Each structure stands twice: as C-alpha cells, then as structure tokens.
Amino acid sequence: MTVTADRETLRWVGVGALAFAGLTAAVILDAPGPLLVSVFAVAAGGLAAASRPPEVDLAIERAVSEQSPGPDQQTTVTVTVTNEGRGPATDLRILDGVPPALTVETGSPRHATALRAGESASFQYVLATRVGLHPFGPTTVLARDATGTHEREYEQMASGATELNVAPTLDARTTVPLRTQQTPYAGARTTDSGGSGVEFHATRDYQHGDPMSRIDWKRVARTGELTTVSFRQERAGSVVLVVDTRADSHVGATDSAVARSLEAAATTAGSLLDSGDRVGVATFGPGSAWLAPGSGPAHRARLREAFATDSAFAAAPIEDEDFLPWLARRRLRRRLSGGTQLVVFSPLLDPFMVESIRRYEAHGYPVTVISPDPTGRETTGQTLEAVERSLRLSRLRGAGVRVVDWGDEPFETTLVGASRRWSR
Amino acid sequence: MRRLLAVGVVVVAVGLVATVAPGVADFVPADGLSSLVGFLAVLGVIGGVTRRARADPDTPDLPTLETVAVEPPGSQFDEQVKTAATGETRRAGKDETAVRTRLREAAVQMLVREGHSETAANEQLRAGTWTDDPEAASFFVPKDSEIPQKLLAEARTDVKGRRSVRSLFAETTVFERSTERVVAVLDERLSETAAMGAGDVTDYGRPERGVGAAESERTDATVDAAESERTDATAGAAESERTDATTGTDGDERSDDGAAEGRP
Incomplete structure (x- = not known):
C-alpha cells in the first residue's frame, strides 16, 4: 500500500462565516435565537478542524471469469473489497486498475461505498479482450473521514488475478507481402533464382542432362537450337x-x-x-x-x-x-x-x-x-x-x-x- | 491550533449551559461588549466568505479506466515550449535550445526531402529564405546576423505589427507563437510534397491528406516542371542516403556506441 496523497477537501472552509453571521444577527436583533445557528456552525467547524486523515485497512480481491480468454471476447472482472480495520470506513471510492490497453464494455470499474468493520462489498465490470499479456494496475482507493474534511488517496495491489493472458488464434486469412529472400526450404515465396517452378524466369542454352520437359520445343522447331526454360524457384521465407x-x-x-x-x-x-x-x-x-x-x-x-x-x-x-x-x-x-x-x-x-x-x-x-x-x-x-x-x-x-x-x-x-x- | 480549539470548545460549552441556566453567564458584561462582538462578527463573516471564495481544493488526478489509457506523443515538446517561454531561468534556456534544435532538425530534414543539400538547407534557414511565412522564416535567423535583407526587414515589421495587436488579446508569448508557426509551415510543406509525389520514392500505404485538392489546382505544365525537378533531387538524396548507410556499416561497432543515447 502506497499513500499517494493526503489532502483536504476544503468542504468546511467558510463555515466560520455562518457562525459569525448568526452572532451578528443575534447582536443586531438583540435576540438569542440566531445564536443557536452559530452554535451548530461552530460545532461543525470544530469537528472538521479536529478530524484526521482516515486510516483504512482494506483487503481487495480481484477475480476474472476466465484467466486466458480468446481475443475479441468478453471477460468479467469481479472486485471484492473487505474492511479489515477496527473502525468503519465511512466514505470509500475505489478505482480498479484496468489494464491500460483494454476497454470496459459494460459495468464500471469505479465503486463508491461505506463499510462497517468486517463488512465487504463487490462490484463487476466486463472487459473486451485483445491479443497480448495485460497486467492489471494497482487499485486506487480514495478514503474520506466522517466529516469529509480529509481525503487519503492510496494505491494497493489487489490479490487474486493480476493479469489476463490472451493468446492469438493464429488463423488469419490475409497475405502479408514479404521481401525476396531465399531459404533452402520449399515454400510459396517466389525467388529470383531459376529452377523448377511455375512462373517464367529465363531461358538458357541447353546443357546435357536438362530434363526434356523444360526444353523450349517451339524454338527448336523454329531455329533448330536447343534451349532450356527455367522458372522462378519457390521457397519458404x-x-x-x-x-x-x-x-x-x-x-x-x-x-x-x-x-x-x-x-x-x-x-x-x-x-x-x-x-x-x-x-x-x-x-x-x-x-x-x-x-x-x-x-x-x-x-x-x-x-x-x-x-x-x-x-x-x-x-x-x-x-x-x-x-x-x-x-x-x-x-x-x-x-x-x-x-x-x-x-x-x-x-x-x-x-x-x-x-x-x-x-x-x-x-x-x-x-x-x-x-x-x-x-x-x-x-x-x-x-x-x-x-x-x-x-x-x-x-x-x-x-x-x-x-x-x-x-x-x-x-x-x-x-x-x-x-x-x-x-x- | 489545538489551544484555540480547546478555548472554542469551552466557550461553546458555557454558551450551551447558559441557554439552560442563564445565571452561569452573569459574569459577561452586557452593553459595551455586545457592539464590539457585533463588529468583530461582521469582520468574521467577511473573512469566512472570502476564504470560501478563494478555496481551491487539490483534486486527485485519476487515471483513465474505461478506454485505452494513451495520449498522442508530443506533450514533452509542448511542455518545453511552455517552460522556455516563461522566462530567464536556466531550465528555460536549456529547453529553448532543445526546442530550437529539434525544429531546426525537422526543417533541415524537410528541405533535404525536397531535394536541397544539407548545407544549402542550413544556409536557407540562417538567411530566413526557406519559407514565405515571415514569422517562421525569422525563427532560425541568428540574432547577431548581418543578413537581414529587405525581405527580412519587411517580415520583421510585419511580425511586429501583428504581434502588438495580437499580444493584447493572446495569452501566448512570441516564442510560443513562432514555434507554432514553424510547425504549421512544416506541416503544410509536408502535405504539399506528398501531393506532388516524391519522384521514384512512392509513398506506400495511406494517401496523404489533401492530395486531390492540391492536384486539381495545379496546371499540367507546373506538374511536369515540378516532377522533373523532384526526380533529380530525389536521385541526389537517395545517393547521399546510400553513402550514409555504407559508412554506417563500416564503422558499426564505433557508431553503435555513438548512437547509444538514442532518444533523450
């Protein structure tokens, strides 16, 4: 648990004005009634001044419906918050650490609640999945004391699921154009060297041992010379x-x-x-x-x-x-x-x-x-x-x-x- | 603070008791004090109201949760410009240098892409002739330069005139505005050259913005002229690129370390 900030909400700032206004009214009207208003204002201001940033002790647990979903699916995240402190947590705002590259489909990863000692609350949201390893971030908690004067913001790593593992299906139906490059393995990429294949590459003089099927017979008929046709070799990239x-x-x-x-x-x-x-x-x-x-x-x-x-x-x-x-x-x-x-x-x-x-x-x-x-x-x-x-x-x-x-x-x-x- | 609070608690307690048993508060003199208290109370009301009006609560900076938590790159430059524009601190000076260096590099790259040599590009920047926009042109001109020619002098007065009127209404400083102008000019130039098509280097992928508009405006003759000029230029540029690449390979181990700093 790391406290990010302790801040004052300034909710009760200026409550003194109300107290003094009551007093002024009482003095001008020469009546004790309005004085009672300032008594309440003074009491509220005094309480606010005496309050301290709340010490809360929460147990946060996160569960996902599926740890390794497929891409473009939905997975439900359930966050359960339990107050493990001795006193009540009067005002809690909880923001779960949604993985930065994922979007929330339904529900909300934010929750506001108040918990008595030992009590717990839970909330759910649905994430749309996509390929990759998606780590959950720390959960942010904003806790306020009973008067709402002080606010403590802190981050806590939730127990339970800490990441989503979305494996790709690897069954894409697109063709990715590659640069020409040879490997010794048979495959579907055409190369710049001649040999057996489908696409025409070059003709050259007949050499002893060339297969009959690759001799250019039309040329033999026309000129009497024996030439061999070679095709682009197809290799794997x-x-x-x-x-x-x-x-x-x-x-x-x-x-x-x-x-x-x-x-x-x-x-x-x-x-x-x-x-x-x-x-x-x-x-x-x-x-x-x-x-x-x-x-x-x-x-x-x-x-x-x-x-x-x-x-x-x-x-x-x-x-x-x-x-x-x-x-x-x-x-x-x-x-x-x-x-x-x-x-x-x-x-x-x-x-x-x-x-x-x-x-x-x-x-x-x-x-x-x-x-x-x-x-x-x-x-x-x-x-x-x-x-x-x-x-x-x-x-x-x-x-x-x-x-x-x-x-x-x-x-x-x-x-x-x-x-x-x-x-x- | 604590003592003040204790005094307050005691006074309130006495007051509460006095509402039930008025005899408790008999020691308080009635007449003279009440008007003094009344006066102080009015001051108190004014004080309280001002504090409330001026209250500026420190709100938490919470993360984006529902959508992908990213923002486009560029905030670093914006911050540097802002710091540099604020004043005379050492940090401001450093940031100004960084901003100027980065803009100069981008401008040189742009001119090189358009077919000028790197030396010529630097020359143009220093002379302020690289663009027609007076504010952007004067950005790279050294302050102690003797070059200011007729055009530049004109540009300066023009800029001054606009500055004085605009600065009455704008909250941005001169430095911020001129960086803005330089970037805007670079952006315009980029879409212009993309529309013309940079010679034998085809821009694969998406068509650049504003292609159709730029193309239709231009007459055939100018397109031809621009095309031939560009082809020569890009051939030159490609040549120099190739030389760079080969020297890079030769001294690989050495330059590997040289480029180690990568991005600051």
Missing part, C-alpha cells in the same frame, strides 16, 4: 517479427501503438505460418523476448504461448532503468541467421529506430516496417511529432525499406492496399 515495446511507444490518439502492433504481429504470424514460412518473434524493448524462426504445430503453439504469457509482450509500459536500446539492437542482430528477413512493428517515434532498421537492412536482412500511426494534431507538439514521423517514413523509403503507414483502418485493409502497390 524465414521471418522474424520484431515488436517495438519501448516505453515511448505506448502512445496513440485513441489506441495504444504497442497493443495494435501486437495484434498486427499475431495476424502476420498466423498468415505467414499458413503459407508455409518460418516465423520467429522478438521484442525491441525491456526484457526482450526471442523465439527463433520455425514452423509446424509445435512452433505454432510456442508462438501463441509467447504472445500470451511472455512479460516482454505486455501491453503496458514496463519500467526498466537498465534497458539499453543499442544493446538490444546488437543482441537481436547476433541472433539473426543468414537468409532471415525482418518485419518491424513500430510507431517510429525516434531516429534510433530508423537508424536500427537501416543497419539491419545494410547487414543483409531485408526489412518491412509496419508502422501504426499514433500521432494526433491537437497541439503544436503533436503536429511536430506527426511531421517528424512522416519525414522518418520517407527517409526509410528512400533507403529502400518497405514501409506500411497504418492509420485508423483495420490492419487487413492496410495490408491489401500495400500489397497492391508493391506488386506493381
């Missing part, structure tokens, strides 16, 4: 999804950029796994998570678990003084193996991220950036952030990095638009 979870990225006009990034990363992971690519995940932020690229049902399960339970995927800012961005950048680079490409989810709010992306690109890891737009245009500072972000986006594009600027529309819509532009 190896992709690492990097989510920028630094404290600065927990911003947005209406929705948290990190929460949106996590959802988009889950969608991307699902669709890439479906198309036979190898997918890994990493976070760029405190407590960096890492799951090397892989495929198959076991890997799919590992991915789902990572999104739901790894604390680095928390959709709330993590306080970490020891986090060094450049160290995280180097660590991630060492973990990458050749032939891997990156899909970075970041609101791109600082030059550091731009620099990091350009370095990964220079090291031979093709990067696609998916950038949820968190900027507003209400104040000068917000407009400047929006302008700076746009400049960063165009710098990255100038350096040959694919950037998807993701506004308020659904992620799938943005992807469709981006893929259409790139396929041209």
